[in-house]
Amino acid sequence: MASRSIRLAIIPGDGIGPEVVAEGLKVLDAVAPSSGLAFERTSYDLGAARWHRTGETLPDSVLDELRGQDVILLGAVGDPSVPSGTLERGLLLRARFELDHYVNLRPVKLFPGVATPLAGVTPGDIDMVVVREGTEGPYTGVGGVVRKGTPQEVATQESVNTAFGVERVVRYAFEVAASRPRKKLTLVHKDNVLTFAGDLYQRVVKRVGEEYPQVTTDYCHVDAATMFFVNQPGRFDVVVTDNLFGDIITDIGAAIAGGIGLAASGNVNPDRTAPSMFEPVHGSAPDIAGQGKADPTATILSVAMLLDHVGAADAARRVEAAVSDDLAERAALGARSTAQIGDAIAKRVSG
Amino acid sequence: MASRSIRLAIIPGDGIGPEVVAEGLKVLDAVAPSSGLAFERTSYDLGAARWHRTGETLPDSVLDELRGQDVILLGAVGDPSVPSGTLERGLLLRARFELDHYVNLRPVKLFPGVATPLAGVTPGDIDMVVVREGTEGPYTGVGGVVRKGTPQEVATQESVNTAFGVERVVRYAFEVAASRPRKKLTLVHKDNVLTFAGDLYQRVVKRVGEEYPQVTTDYCHVDAATMFFVNQPGRFDVVVTDNLFGDIITDIGAAIAGGIGLAASGNVNPDRTAPSMFEPVHGSAPDIAGQGKADPTATILSVAMLLDHVGAADAARRVEAAVSDDLAERAALGARSTAQIGDAIAKRVSG
Numbered sequence: 001m002a003s004r005s006i007r008l009a010i011i012p013g014d015g016i017g018p019e020v021v022a023e024g025l026k027v028l029d030a031v032a033p034s035s036g037l038a039f040e041r042t043s044y045d046l047g048a049a050r051w052h053r054t055g056e057t058l059p060d061s062v063l064d065e066l067r068g069q070d071v072i073l074l075g076a077v078g079d080p081s082v083p084s085g086t087l088e089r090g091l092l093l094r095a096r097f098e099l100d101h102y103v104n105l106r107p108v109k110l111f112p113g114v115a116t117p118l119a120g121v122t123p124g125d126i127d128m129v130v131v132r133e134g135t136e137g138p139y140t141g142v143g144g145v146v147r148k149g150t151p152q153e154v155a156t157q158e159s160v161n162t163a164f165g166v167e168r169v170v171r172y173a174f175e176v177a178a179s180r181p182r183k184k185l186t187l188v189h190k191d192n193v194l195t196f197a198g199d200l201y202q203r204v205v206k207r208v209g210e211e212y213p214q215v216t217t218d219y220c221h222v223d224a225a226t227m228f229f230v231n232q233p234g235r236f237d238v239v240v241t242d243n244l245f246g247d248i249i250t251d252i253g254a255a256i257a258g259g260i261g262l263a264a265s266g267n268v269n270p271d272r273t274a275p276s277m278f279e280p281v282h283g284s285a286p287d288i289a290g291q292g293k294a295d296p297t298a299t300i301l302s303v304a305m306l307l308d309h310v311g312a313a314d315a316a317r318r319v320e321a322a323v324s325d326d327l328a329e330r331a332a333l334g335a336r337s338t339a340q341i342g343d344a345i346a347k348r349v350s351g
Numbered sequence: 352m353a354s355r356s357i358r359l360a361i362i363p364g365d366g367i368g369p370e371v372v373a374e375g376l377k378v379l380d381a382v383a384p385s386s387g388l389a390f391e392r393t394s395y396d397l398g399a400a401r402w403h404r405t406g407e408t409l410p411d412s413v414l415d416e417l418r419g420q421d422v423i424l425l426g427a428v429g430d431p432s433v434p435s436g437t438l439e440r441g442l443l444l445r446a447r448f449e450l451d452h453y454v455n456l457r458p459v460k461l462f463p464g465v466a467t468p469l470a471g472v473t474p475g476d477i478d479m480v481v482v483r484e485g486t487e488g489p490y491t492g493v494g495g496v497v498r499k500g501t502p503q504e505v506a507t508q509e510s511v512n513t514a515f516g517v518e519r520v521v522r523y524a525f526e527v528a529a530s531r532p533r534k535k536l537t538l539v540h541k542d543n544v545l546t547f548a549g550d551l552y553q554r555v556v557k558r559v560g561e562e563y564p565q566v567t568t569d570y571c572h573v574d575a576a577t578m579f580f581v582n583q584p585g586r587f588d589v590v591v592t593d594n595l596f597g598d599i600i601t602d603i604g605a606a607i608a609g610g611i612g613l614a615a616s617g618n619v620n621p622d623r624t625a626p627s628m629f630e631p632v633h634g635s636a637p638d639i640a641g642q643g644k645a646d647p648t649a650t651i652l653s654v655a656m657l658l659d660h661v662g663a664a665d666a667a668r669r670v671e672a673a674v675s676d677d678l679a680e681r682a683a684l685g686a687r688s689t690a691q692i693g694d695a696i697a698k699r700v701s702g
C-alpha cells in the first residue's frame with residue numbers, strides 16, 4: 001500500500017531522554033509500515049549539552065525548521081549543571097508558546113496490572129483526561145524583580161488569562177468530554193482566591209457549555225481536586241484547568257496511575273498552524289541516565305498520542321493495546337531494561 | 352492554683368463551623384482549669400448569615416475588637432448562597448492579612464488507627480509540618496480584569512513576594528525544623544517556571560540556612576512534591592512554601608493523613624503583634640450541616656495548636672494524646688455523632 005509521509009522532528013534531549021526516545025521510535029517503526037505511514041525523521045540536538053557548548057537553548061533558526069515539520073517527539077530536557085529554568089523557559093516553554101500548544105493533553109488512566117499507591121482502587125476507578133491550558137496563566141514569564149538581593153527586594157509573577165485563550169482550551173475540553181462515555185467536564189481552579197482569572201474561566205465554561213447540553217459540568221477548587229485525586233479519583237472524567245494547576249494535578253495523576261514512568265502527554269496545537277509536540281511527563285532523570293533503567297512506557301504512550309494526532313487512530317490503538325498487554329504481564333516478568341521493554345512492546349505491535 | 356486569663360475570640364462561622372467549634376470548646380473547657388488557664392470568650396457573628404443580613408464580611412470595628420484579643424478560634428466560613436470569594440477574600444483572607452498571619456502552620460501526621468488512602472503506609476511514614484506563607488504570593492488579590500465579558504477580556508493575578516516576607520517565614524520554618532528529630536527542611540516551589548519568585552525563595556533559604564548548619568535543606572518542584580506526597584511521603588519532615596502551593600499541598604497532606612476531618616491549622620503571627628487564629632483546614636460543608644455528622648477532630652487538634660501558641664504546652668500534649676487515643680479506637684466504635692466524639696475526647700482529657 002502507498003504510504004503517507006509525515007515529517008517527524010525528534011528532540012531526544014538530556015539524561016534518559018535519548019534512551020526513552022529510542023524505544024518510542026522502535027515502536028513507531030514497528031507500527032508505521034502496516035499503517036501506511038512513513039516518518040521522515042530529523043533529529044535536533046537541543047538541551048543541556050548544546051547549551052553548554054553554544055549557550056543556545058532554542059535558536060530562532062531551529063524554531064523555524066521545527067515549524068516546517070508535521071509533528072515533534074521530545075524526550076526530556078534538563079540537567080543539574082544548567083541553572084534551573086534555563087532550558088525549561090528557553091526550550092520547552094518557548095516551544096510550547098511559539099508553536100501555540102494551547103492544549104496540554106494528559107490522560108490519567110490506570111492500566112490493569114499496574115500498581116497504584118492508592119489502596120483499594122481498581123483500573124475502572126482512574127480513567128480521566130486532563131486538558132491543561134498551555135500558553136497562558138503564570139507560565140507567561142511576565143513578572144520581575146526589583147532591588148534584587150536587598151532586604152527590600154520584591155519579586156512578582158503574573159498570571160495572564162485571556163477570553164481568547166480560555167475559550168479555545170475550554171472548547172477543546174468540551175469536545176473531548178462529548179466524545180467520552182461519561183461526558184463530564186470538571187473545571188479546576190481557585191476562583192475564591194484568584195477571583196479575576198477564576199471568574200473568567202467560570203463564565204467561559206458556562207457560556208461554551210450551552211453549546212454542549214449533553215456534557216455535565218462541575219467545578220472543583222484545585223486544593224480539593226488534589227485531595228479527590230487521592231481519595232475519590234472516580235469523580236473525574238475530563239478536567240479543564242489552567243497551566244499551573246494542570247502542571248500540579250497531572251503529577252498527582254501520574255502518581256495515582258502508577259508513576260511518572262507511565263505518564264504521556266501531548267502539547268497540541270489543535271488548529272494545526274504549527275506542529276504539535278508529544279513527550280513523556282517525566283524529566284531527564286540524570287541520576288539513572290545511561291543505565292538502561294528508565295521506563296520507556298510514557299514515551300511509547302506519547303507516540304500513540306502522536307499517531308492519533310496525525311490521523312492514524314488504528315495505529316494508536318495498536319500501540320496502546322501493546323502497552324496495555326505488556327503492563328498486564330510486567331509484574332510477573334521481573335526487572336527489564338529500557339530496551340527490553342521497548343523490544344517487547346514493538347514485538348507485540350508487529351505481531 | 353491561680354489561673355491565667357486568656358481572651359479568646361470565637362468565630363463559629365457557617366455550615367458545620369458552629370458544630371465543630373462547640374466540640375473544640377468542650378475540650379478546651381475540659382483541659383483549661385487543671386492547666387491553670389481561664390478563657391474569657393467573645394463570640395463573633397461573621398459569615399454567610401451576617402453577609403446576607405448586612406452585606407458585611409469583616410467590618411473594621413470587628414477587626415479592631417479582634418486585635419484586642421489574645422487568640423482566635425475559627426470554625427469554617429462559606430455558603431453556596433454567597434458569591435465565591437466574597438467571604439474567603441472579605442473575611443478569612445482579610446483576617447490573615449490584617450492580623451499578619453505570615454505563618455500558616457499545617458501538621459500532616461498519620462495517627463495510629465487512622466485509615467489512609469495510601470497502600471502499605473504506616474504512621475511513622477507520614478509525619479511532617481508544612482509551613483505555608485500566609486500574607487503574600489498569589490493571595491495578595493493584586494490583579495484585575497479589562498474588557499470584561501468581551502472576546503478581548505484579559506484577567507490577571509499577580510504573585511507578590513518580598514525579601515521581608517519570604518525571610519520571616521523561612522526563618523520560622525528553620526526554627527521548626529531545628530526543633531524536630533530529623534532536622535530536614537524542604538523548599539517547595541516552581542523555580543524553573545516562576546523564576547523571579549522561585550529564585551528569591553532559593554536565595555533566602557540558602558542564606559538563612561547558613562545560620563542553621565544542623566538543618567539539612569533540599570528543594571522540590573511543587574508538581575513533583577505532590578507526587579512524592581502520594582508515593583514517598585516519608586521524604587518530608589518540614590516543608591516551607593508559598594501561599595498557593597501551600598494551600599494545594601496541605602490538602603493532599605490532609606488526604607494522605609486520613610482526610611480533611613482531621614487536618615488542623617494555625618494562622619500564626621509569630622511576632623505577636625496581633626492575635627493568631629486557629630481553624631480546621633476543612634470548609635463549612637453545608638451538605639452535612641446540622642446533622643451531627645461532622646468530625647470535630649480537626650477543630651480539637653486546632654485547639655491543641657492554640658494551646659501551644661498561648662504557652663500551654665502541657666495542655667496541648669494532653670489534648671493531642673486524647674485525640675490520638677480516640678482515633679486509635681475509632682474504627683472499633685462505629686459511627687458517632689459530632690457531639691459524641693467531642694464528649695469522648697473531652698472525657699479523656701479530664702480523666
Ligand SMILES: CC(C)[C@H](C(=O)O)[C@@H](O)C(=O)O
Nearest residue numbers: 088092093247281543544574
Ligand atoms: C519542566 C517544566 C517546565 C514542565 C512544566 O512545568 O510544564 C513540566 O513540569 C511538565 O509538566 O511538562
Ligand SMILES: CC(C)[C@H](C(=O)O)[C@@H](O)C(=O)O
Nearest residue numbers: 192193223439443444598632
Ligand atoms: C477558603 C480558602 C480561601 C482557603 C485558602 O485558600 O487558603 C482554604 O482553602 C484554606 O486552605 O484555608
